[in-house]
Amino acid sequence: MTSAALPTHRPRRRAAGLPPPEERTSSAAWLTGLLSMFEAEGVVVPALLRDAGFDPDSLHRQNTRIPVDEITVLWQLAVARAGRPTLGLERELADTHSNTSTVGHAMACSADLRGGLERLVRYMPVISDCTAFSMQPDARGCWLVMEHTGGRLPIPRQRLEHALLTVLMQCRWLTRRAVEPLAMEFVYPPPADDRPHRDAYGCELRFNAAANRMLVSSACLALPLPTHHPELGRIHDALLDTQLEQLGQT
Numbered sequence: 001m002t003s004a005a006l007p008t009h010r011p012r013r014r015a016a017g018l019p020p021p022e023e024r025t026s027s028a029a030w031l032t033g034l035l036s037m038f039e040a041e042g043v044v045v046p047a048l049l050r051d052a053g054f055d056p057d058s059l060h061r062q063n064t065r066i067p068v069d070e071i072t073v074l075w076q077l078a079v080a081r082a083g084r085p086t087l088g089l090e091r092e093l094a095d096t097h098s099n100t101s102t103v104g105h106a107m108a109c110s111a112d113l114r115g116g117l118e119r120l121v122r123y124m125p126v127i128s129d130c131t132a133f134s135m136q137p138d139a140r141g142c143w144l145v146m147e148h149t150g151g152r153l154p155i156p157r158q159r160l161e162h163a164l165l166t167v168l169m170q171c172r173w174l175t176r177r178a179v180e181p182l183a184m185e186f187v188y189p190p191p192a193d194d195r196p197h198r199d200a201y202g203c204e205l206r207f208n209a210a211a212n213r214m215l216v217s218s219a220c221l222a223l224p225l226p227t228h229h230p231e232l233g234r235i236h237d238a239l240l241d242t243q244l245e246q247l248g249q250t
Contacts, residue, residue: 014188015072015113015134016109019188023068023151024067024068024128024129024130024150024151025065025067025068025069025128025129026065026066026068026071026127026128026129026130026131027063027064027065027101027126028058028059028060028061028063028065028066029068030098030099030128031066031071031074031100032059032070032099033060033097033098034074034097035048035049036073036097037093037094037096037097037098037162038078038082038087040093040096040097040130041078041082041084041088041090041093042082043078043081043082044081048077048078049074051077052070052073052074052077054070056076063184067151067154068128068130068151068153068155069150069151070190070202071159072150072151072153072154072155072159073153074194075158075159076156079156081140085158085191086158086161086191086196086197087158087162088158088161088165089090089158089161089162089165089196089199091169091198091199091200093163094162094165094168094169094200095172095173098166098169098170100127100170100237101124101126101127102126102236102240102243103119103120103124103240104170105232105236106119106123106233106236106237106240107119107120107170107174107176108225108227108229109225109227109228109229109230109232109233109236110174110228110233111224111225111226111228112221112222112223112224113174113175113179113216113220113221113222113225114155114221114222115225116171116174116217116225117133117135117142117144117171118135119237120133120167120170121133121134121135122240122241125244125247126240126243126244126247128208129247130148130149130150130151130215131146131148131149131163132146132148133145133147133167134147136213137237140181140182140215140217141215141217141218141219141220141221142215142216142218142221143213143214143215143216144167144214144215144216145163145211146160146163146167146212146213146214147212147213148160148212157186157188160186161186161200161214164201164212164214165200165201167214168181168214170215171220174225175220175224175225176226177220177223179216179220179223180202180203180204181201181202181214181215181216182204182205182215182216182217183203183204183214183215184197184203184204184205184206184213184214184219185205185206185209185210185211185213185214185215186205186206186209187208187209187210187211187212188207188208189207189208190205190207190208194207201214
């Protein structure tokens with residue numbers, strides 16, 4: 001079966017002579033949540049979009065996908081204008097402004113947290129196909145490993161750190177419990193002051209690691225979800241499988 005291609009936002013400006021690459025993209029719905037987080041952090045979003053050459057009307061077109069490099073530019077400008085290298089490391093804002101859309105609904109229909117994270121692993125491309133999660137068993141539970149594939153520009157560390165914090169807050173929302181990771185690891189060197197990171201993740205931190213990942217305990221993975229709904233979960237899965245097919249990810 002052939003599915004219609006999803007529309008992709010194009011910037012107002014593109015460097016002359018450079019052909020468009022095979023681009024990784026994120027959903028406009030997810031970007032809308034990110035922009036609302038920037039705004040809550042004091043960033044003037046209309047000016048941010050204007051200076052990034054971004055057409056704000058594209059965010060209101062159904063199923064629009066945003067190329068990864070455009071999101072990288074938005075992150076870079078937002079960090080500079082906020083004047084904080086830890087932009088995105090506020091638990092309350094990560095909880096309030098994340099927009100996982102149908103993927104989050106499907107996760108909530110799972111029997112337990114492990115099942116919810118397994119759905120995230122499968123359906124993450126619907127949110128962003130430049131981000132991939134995998135689950136690696138550990139004697140204490142399971143590592144949730146995050147990998148990002150950029151375009152021409154390197155992925156900002158703030159995006160990686162915010163994404164893992166968003167997943168942590170999603171775990172807390174799904175279980176209605178105070179889930180805390182056992183450890184967090186990042187490939188980057190340690191910051192001059194790691195207090196914002198310790199406040200955000202509430203656990204042991206390791207930098208200069210081999211991967212960006214979060215260790216979730218076996219006890220937390222087994223926590224039941226109060227929103228467990230098998231039939232509704234199958235409906236969400238069918239919708240998401242169709243979107244994966246449209247993205248060419250099946």
